[in-house]
Amino acid sequence: MKTHTEKIVIRTEKEKEIVNITRRVQEAVEKSGVKEGIVLVNSMHITSSVFINDEEPGLKRDFMRWLEGLAPAGDYEHHATGEDNADAHLKRTIMGREVVVAVTNGRLDFGPWEQIFYGEFDGRREKRVLIKVIGE
Amino acid sequence: MKTHTEKIVIRTEKEKEIVNITRRVQEAVEKSGVKEGIVLVNSMHITSSVFINDEEPGLKRDFMRWLEGLAPAGDYEHHATGEDNADAHLKRTIMGREVVVAVTNGRLDFGPWEQIFYGEFDGRREKRVLIKVIGE
Amino acid sequence: MKTHTEKIVIRTEKEKEIVNITRRVQEAVEKSGVKEGIVLVNSMHITSSVFINDEEPGLKRDFMRWLEGLAPAGDYEHHATGEDNADAHLKRTIMGREVVVAVTNGRLDFGPWEQIFYGEFDGRREKRVLIKVIGE
Numbered sequence: 001m002k003t004h005t006e007k008i009v010i011r012t013e014k015e016k017e018i019v020n021i022t023r024r025v026q027e028a029v030e031k032s033g034v035k036e037g038i039v040l041v042n043s044m045h046i047t048s049s050v051f052i053n054d055e056e057p058g059l060k061r062d063f064m065r066w067l068e069g070l071a072p073a074g075d076y077e078h079h080a081t082g083e084d085n086a087d088a089h090l091k092r093t094i095m096g097r098e099v100v101v102a103v104t105n106g107r108l109d110f111g112p113w114e115q116i117f118y119g120e121f122d123g124r125r126e127k128r129v130l131i132k133v134i135g136e
Numbered sequence: 137m138k139t140h141t142e143k144i145v146i147r148t149e150k151e152k153e154i155v156n157i158t159r160r161v162q163e164a165v166e167k168s169g170v171k172e173g174i175v176l177v178n179s180m181h182i183t184s185s186v187f188i189n190d191e192e193p194g195l196k197r198d199f200m201r202w203l204e205g206l207a208p209a210g211d212y213e214h215h216a217t218g219e220d221n222a223d224a225h226l227k228r229t230i231m232g233r234e235v236v237v238a239v240t241n242g243r244l245d246f247g248p249w250e251q252i253f254y255g256e257f258d259g260r261r262e263k264r265v266l267i268k269v270i271g272e
Numbered sequence: 273m274k275t276h277t278e279k280i281v282i283r284t285e286k287e288k289e290i291v292n293i294t295r296r297v298q299e300a301v302e303k304s305g306v307k308e309g310i311v312l313v314n315s316m317h318i319t320s321s322v323f324i325n326d327e328e329p330g331l332k333r334d335f336m337r338w339l340e341g342l343a344p345a346g347d348y349e350h351h352a353t354g355e356d357n358a359d360a361h362l363k364r365t366i367m368g369r370e371v372v373v374a375v376t377n378g379r380l381d382f383g384p385w386e387q388i389f390y391g392e393f394d395g396r397r398e399k400r401v402l403i404k405v406i407g408e
């Protein structure tokens with residue numbers, strides 16, 4: 001069995017931003033030497049997300065507007081701690097913390113439109129994404 | 137280590153539909169010969185979902201009505217591309233892309249009510265679900 | 273390859289409650305002897321959740337209030353079966369059934385604030401959480 005662990009650093013320019021990380025995950029899979037297995041990709045932070053959807057700029061804006069409706073910035077009990085980002089915890093919950101992707105013949109085994117994204121909801125600072133490949 | 141990869145094709149009759157795929161996943165686990173490990177089951181499309189819940193027709197209708205409230209059909213920026221299915225991308229996001237299930241003694245290691253479903257939100261055409269079993 | 277399976281029992285005092293289970297998952301990882309791999313942690317029930325977020329009491333109350341807004345108790349078709357917990361199925365869907373966490377050097381490979389929680393939405397009775405470690 002082979003395993004490979006990699007942590008990539010992402011610093012978005014905007015507070016809320018969606019970043020395509022598919023190529024970086026594929027590169028980690030290639031480095032791992034794993035031909036058959038799975039790769040776990042997760043945000044190491046609790047106000048950001050890793051998810052799979054479509055590379056389409058309009059849809060990305062739709063996602064951000066929709067999340068603002070479901071989990072708006074505002075007053076939360078969490079803010080009694082001095083934080084002001086409770087909405088980012090909620091937005092990340094809807095989008096999800098992680099994805100697990102099949103690796104087949106050394107490649108991400110994806111449907112035609114699947115792409116991996118990092119969704120940042122409290123950015124402008126360094127965050128990390130963990131990539132763990134296991135297989136043989 | 138053993139791995140087994142299978143892609144099943146699903147074509148729903150309705151645009152939005154929930155299909156129980158538990159038996160097909162169990163069959164893939166049996167074919168794999170894996171006794172201890174995990175199985176990843178994911179939609180290969182970005183407007184449909186794989187999730188675990190209860191086999192109960194009323195609850196399935198509750199899910200669909202609830203999703204229509206949280207992620208309604210309507211006007212989205214994504215539709216500038218000619219697509220009209222942005223709400224299906226959002227609905228699938230709430231329901232999730234994938235599940236990972238433990239395999240113990242060659243069986244899906246499930247609680248009493250757990251069943252695996254494919255949730256289609258833009259159907260009436262061929263879609264694929266990926267099943268990847270890894271273990272020994 | 274090593275695997276380790278464990279089921280922990282949780283009985284909350286309240287109908288809705290968020291319980292930190294990080295230490296119990298770490299203990300299962302230690303028992304497994306796995307140094308490099310992954311651990312799957314999932315609710316075996318369909319009205320409760322396993323998710324990763326922050327250990328902060330105010331935020332936990334924010335989560336519960338927010339979920340009540342998105343998936344309120346009320347009338348659902350599911351209740352024709354005699355059940356009265358459809359909202360718990362929906363709340364668990366937003367929070368997620370499972371997490372997959374990387375194991376590196378025999379430890380949960382976590383960011384600074386990540387903690388694993390069991391989210392109960394229909395409690396006051398025994399429920400089980402499955403922990404499956406695979407790796408080497």
